[in-house]
Amino acid sequence: MTTQLITLNEYRKNFSRIWKISQEKNIRYIVMVHSRPVFEVNPIMSQDENINDGLYELAEDEITPEIIASIEKAKKTPISEFHNL
Numbered sequence: 001m002t003t004q005l006i007t008l009n010e011y012r013k014n015f016s017r018i019w020k021i022s023q024e025k026n027i028r029y030i031v032m033v034h035s036r037p038v039f040e041v042n043p044i045m046s047q048d049e050n051i052n053d054g055l056y057e058l059a060e061d062e063i064t065p066e067i068i069a070s071i072e073k074a075k076k077t078p079i080s081e082f083h084n085l
Contacts, residue, residue, distance in 0.1 A: 001043075003028045008038070
């Protein structure tokens, strides 16, 4: 995988093209704002067998009030707090 740095402006202007090229050529893009990296665009290869490893499915009888409360709390949590995990 190769890595390329791009500006946020370039990312905004070429969003559709960038994600397609990322998948086709296996390129990781790091988006920069004022010379600082702010996020990256990584390709997810369709043949990746482990694409759903981080996802969980619950049967209806497994959904408890505690799980619902945990999900509601996470939905209200600012994204910036997740970066500190």
